[in-house]
Amino acid sequence: MIRTHRATDLTDVSVGESVTIAGWVQRQRDHGGVAFFDLRDASGVVQVVADPDEYPIITELRMEYCVRVTGMIRERPEGTINEDLDTGSIEIGATAIEILSPADVLPFLIDDRVDVDERVRLQHRYLDLRRPRMAANLKARSLATSAIRRTLDELGFLEVETPTLINSTPEGARDMLVPSRLRQGEFYALPQSPQLFKQLLMIGGVERYYQIARCYRDEDFRSDRQLEFTQLDLEGSFWEREDVLDTIEVVLKAVAKAVRGIDMTEPFPRITWQEAMDRFGSDKPDIRFGMELVDLTALVAESEFGVFQKAISSGGTVRGINVGKQEWSRSRADAMTDRAKTLGAGGLVWMVVEPDGSLRSPVAKFLNEQETQGIKEALRAEPGDVLLLSADQWKTAVTVLGALRVELGRPVDHEDLAFLWVVDFPLFEEEDGKITFSHHPFTSPVSIDQMRGEPEKALSKAYDAVLNGVELGSGSVRIHDPEIQSQVFEILGIDRETAERRFGWFLQALRYGTPPHAGFAFGVDRVVMILQNEQSIREVIPFPKTQTGVDPMTGAPTWVDDQQLNDLGIVITPEAGQRRDDG
RNA sequence: GGGAGCGUAGAACAGUCUGGAGUGUUCGUCGGCCUGUCAAGCCGAAGGUCGCGGGUUCAAAUCCCGUCGUUCCCGCCA
Numbered sequence: 161m162i163r164t165h166r167a168t169d170l171t172d173v174s175v176g177e178s179v180t181i182a183g184w185v186q187r188q189r190d191h192g193g194v195a196f197f198d199l200r201d202a203s204g205v206v207q208v209v210a211d212p213d214e215y216p217i218i219t220e221l222r223m224e225y226c227v228r229v230t231g232m233i234r235e236r237p238e239g240t241i242n243e244d245l246d247t248g249s250i251e252i253g254a255t256a257i258e259i260l261s262p263a264d265v266l267p268f269l270i271d272d273r274v275d276v277d278e279r280v281r282l283q284h285r286y287l288d289l290r291r292p293r294m295a296a297n298l299k300a301r302s303l304a305t306s307a308i309r310r311t312l313d314e315l316g317f318l319e320v321e322t323p324t325l326i327n328s329t330p331e332g333a334r335d336m337l338v339p340s341r342l343r344q345g346e347f348y349a350l351p352q353s354p355q356l357f358k359q360l361l362m363i364g365g366v367e368r369y370y371q372i373a374r375c376y377r378d379e380d381f382r383s384d385r386q387l388e389f390t391q392l393d394l395e396g397s398f399w400e401r402e403d404v405l406d407t408i409e410v411v412l413k414a415v416a417k418a419v420r421g422i423d424m425t426e427p428f429p430r431i432t433w434q435e436a437m438d439r440f441g442s443d444k445p446d447i448r449f450g451m452e453l454v455d456l457t458a459l460v461a462e463s464e465f466g467v468f469q470k471a472i473s474s475g476g477t478v479r480g481i482n483v484g485k486q487e488w489s490r491s492r493a494d495a496m497t498d499r500a501k502t503l504g505a506g507g508l509v510w511m512v513v514e515p516d517g518s519l520r521s522p523v524a525k526f527l528n529e530q531e532t533q534g535i536k537e538a539l540r541a542e543p544g545d546v547l548l549l550s551a552d553q554w555k556t557a558v559t560v561l562g563a564l565r566v567e568l569g570r571p572v573d574h575e576d577l578a579f580l581w582v583v584d585f586p587l588f589e590e591e592d593g594k595i596t597f598s599h600h601p602f603t604s605p606v607s608i609d610q611m612r613g614e615p616e617k618a619l620s621k622a623y624d625a626v627l628n629g630v631e632l633g634s635g636s637v638r639i640h641d642p643e644i645q646s647q648v649f650e651i652l653g654i655d656r657e658t659a660e661r662r663f664g665w666f667l668q669a670l671r672y673g674t675p676p677h678a679g680f681a682f683g684v685d686r687v688v689m690i691l692q693n694e695q696s697i698r699e700v701i702p703f704p705k706t707q708t709g710v711d712p713m714t715g716a717p718t719w720v721d722d723q724q725l726n727d728l729g730i731v732i733t734p735e736a737g738q739r740r741d742d743g
Numbered sequence: 744g745g746g747a748g749c750g751u752a753g754a755a756c757a758g759u760c761u762g763g764a765g766u767g768u769u770c771g772u773c774g775g776c777c778u779g780u781c782a783a784g785c786c787g788a789a790g791g792u793c794g795c796g797g798g799u800u801c802a803a804a805u806c807c808c809g810u811c812g813u814u815c816c817c818g819c820c821a
Contacts, residue, residue: 193778207781223771240779248781265772268754271782274770276754279813332821352821379820380744502746502817600821652821696814706813 162228168204168246173233179252180230181206182260184290185221186270197221199229199252202295206247207236210254217257224270224287226261229254278698283712285703297700300419301688305372307418308392308684311411317368317394322357324350324374329662332600333377336387344729350376350388353681355600356666358395359638362677363669367397372684381707383696384630384686391633395679401621404635404678405581408625412579412632412687419691424577428625432584437555441479441562443585446629448578451569453561456480456549459534465526467507471551479557480549482539483568488512488546496564500550505560509549513541566629574693580626587611587620588651598622601648603636608644615651625682627690635680642670 163182165173173179183201195218198205208229210218221227231252242248267284268276272293281288288294309319328335328349335349351357353375361369373393379385392411396403405428413424429447436445439452456478460468468478486492493510500508511521518524519532527535539547548564550557587605588595595615597603599622605611606619621637639645645667649659660667688700698704705711719740725732732740 187782189780189783191778191780191783192776194780195778196780196783198781205781209779211778237779240781242781245781265753269770269782271770273782274755277750277813280754329821333819355821377820380818382820383815385820498746499816504817597821603821707815708812710812712813 166203167199167201167206170206170233170250170252171247175233175235175250177233178230178255179233180228181252182228183226184270185223185225185227187223188218188221190219195219196251199227200290204246207242207245207251208254208257209251210257215254215257217259218254220259221257222263222265224263224266224290225259226263228256228258228260230256279706279712282704282706285713289702294699297688297692297694298702300692301684301700303418304415304684304688304691307414308370308372308411311414312368312370312394315368315407315410317370318366320361320366320369320371322351322354322361322371322373326351326357333379336376336378339728339730341727352377353391354393355602358393358679359602359677360666360669362395362397362638363672363674365397367675369396369679370394373681381705381709383698384689386685386697386701386704387709389697389701390684391681392684393679393681394635395677397675397677399637399676399678401583401623401637401678404637404680405623408635408680408682409579412625412627412682415687416577416691419688420577422577424579428579428581430581430583433582433586434584436582437558437562441558441560441565442629443582444624444626444629444631445562445580445582446566446570446578447580448571448576448628449569451481451483451565453479453481453558453565454538456535456538459538460527460531463526463528463531465523467509467523468551471553471557474553476551476553477557478549478551479561480535480539480547481561481565482541483546483548483565485544486546486568496548499567500560500564503560503563504556505550505552508560508564509551511535511547511549513543513545513547515543517543519547570629574628574690576628577690578628582624582626583622584619585622585624586616587618588615590616595652597648597652599634599636601652601654602638602645604639605644605648608647611651612647621678623680625680627687630686630690632686633680633682635678637676637678640670640674640676642667642674645670 164180167181167183170179181199181201183199186198186200186205188197189195190212193211194209195212196207196209197218199208208231212219229252231254233250234253236249236251266287268274268280268287270287270290272291289298325338325348328337328347333352335352338348338350340346340348354371354373358369371393373391374388375391376388378387394407396407409428416422416424431445433443436443439445440447441453457472460478461472463469471478496510497508509521509523511519511524513536514520535547541547548561550560552560585598587598587603589598599620604621606621611618622634623636624634625632639648646656646659650656685697685700689697692700694700703711709717
């Protein structure tokens with residue numbers, strides 16, 4: 161046996177007893193006649209002390225050496241108790257110290273208090289994971305997934321694995337592709353979600369399915385997006401919306417309890433998509449703070465300000481928010497205006513309320529007294545407040561202000577948790593005059609007649625879960641009628657023949673007594689990120705990739721041998737080959 | 744595909760705006776001292792392709808162009 165105890169177990173061991181522990185040297189302190197080091201294992205830290213004359217090996221220890229120590233548990237002398245340490249009232253008087261494995265000089269300190277460039281951390285992720293913060297994040301992940309499994313097992317769900325080598329469909333996100341060797345020139349795709357397979361499980365009579373599933377989307381990275389990510393995927397037969405929301409709510413509360421230790425008793429609030437957009441300018445509103453959008457269109461309908469006139473006469477809207485007291489300089493105003501432009505706005509109107517109640521603004525001279533007063537009242541403006549107005553088509557106006565609202569008002573941490581359901585999504589959305597689905601084409605419409613008559617107004621039985629302004633995931637009641645499924649494809653511009661070719665196997669499956677079913681999926685990485693108060697998903701993924709899809713440690717992705725390419729029937733283009741030859 | 748920030752010793756930074764010898768700080772490393780520290784302390788030392796390439800200049804870490812890496816954002820993410 162290499163060790164008898166873990167570091168933090170030692171508080172339960174009686175003084176004078178001999179124990180053997182093993183772990184890593186966190187810090188060593190050599191005082192000449194007496195020397196200490198802190199030994200860290202997965203459980204925590206304990207101090208080891210020895211006389212260097214008796215045990216000269218203690219002076220050889222360096223940070224992150226892996227060591228084994230045998231010694232006597234003893235009380236620390238009065239005045240030397242370390243309150244910051246769980247084991248701070250005791251120490252081990254070493255009787256034997258053994259270096260199990262020495263360590264090279266470290267590329268960075270294993271210490272939460274030191275900020276290290278993320279690339280360096282990823283290059284030596286195994287060392288990064290020794291930091292308490294990362295160890296805590298890994299543990300939180302494990303607590304989250306075990307809470308999910310425990311909760312769903314109790315509710316009678318079956319955990320089923322679905323394939324990760326599946327067929328590619330051109331809709332939605334770009335697929336990660338895997339070339340087939342046995343059928344050269346053909347490709348598998350890695351699943352973006354187990355969507356169709358879980359619906360097939362419903363047809364297969366499973367009734368209650370879940371899976372903690374790895375999913376892949378070959379799109380550009382963000383701080384909350386990686387190529388591969390983990391979702392809790394779940395589906396139930398004979399289910400309607402309430403069954404899904406109830407179940408997911410129970411699961412998310414269990415996760416919050418497991419990771420944060422908090423009991424969330426209140427039901428998650430619900431908001432319609434329309435209300436979310438109107439009040440917060442986002443379909444994933446952060447409701448931890450107010451700063452809501454206000455419709456000013458009627459107030460400035462007669463305004464002589466050209467931008468307002470133009471927006472309103474072309475069917476647009478004028479919206480405003482009060483972002484409160486802000487440092488507001490010319491350069492700040494310019495930066496915000498630039499930001500609004502990158503978000504698609506033509507510009508941004510800003511106003512600062514002066515102590516005398518007047519408005520300081522480039523557009524103040526275009527506003528009469530009534531309009532000025534109206535805007536101030538509508539936005540509950542106090543002296544010192546900064547008001548931002550956007551005049552544009554409705555969606556642009558609200559989303560621009562919604563983004564600025566988050567950037568100017570959002571709390572920097574995730575101490576408070578604000579879960580939220582967003583419901584009643586539009587079934588379709590128009591993009592460059594082309595109709596696409598807002599969720600996915602297997603989502604049930606609220607009304608078939610409306611879907612056909614006024615598709616632009618049709619709502620879907622889809623719903624999103626949001627936490628602190630981050631979209632955790634979405635779900636819906638599915639279409640279980642093959643005829644309606646075909647009609648949805650048609651409205652989306654996928655003709656019967658194409659639909660039959662791509663999804664014929666699925667449409668056929670729907671024809672064998674498909675139960676009504678509904679489900680959901682949420683991102684495990686994102687939930688854990690927020691519960692752990694992290695700003696990036698990479699902090700809760702053990703081995704993430706950088707923004708260019710590279711793993712700095714292994715170097716993936718890499719070139720492969722010509723023989724491997726031959727087996728797959730793949731030829732590298734001259735352009736790509738040039739990069740290889742240069743590299 | 745586009746925009747912005749960053750890149751200086753093993754790590755974190757200052758220096759860059761306003762060009763003048765690789766100038767400095769903290770941690771780590773190496774050597775020495777030290778019997779109660781706990782991010783120990785004190786003394787000493789080593790450690791640099793200022794990401795890379797090109798240009799401007801008498802002179803470039805500093806100014807300009809390109810490029811690579813990285814982060815954030817827009818597009819994208821049904």
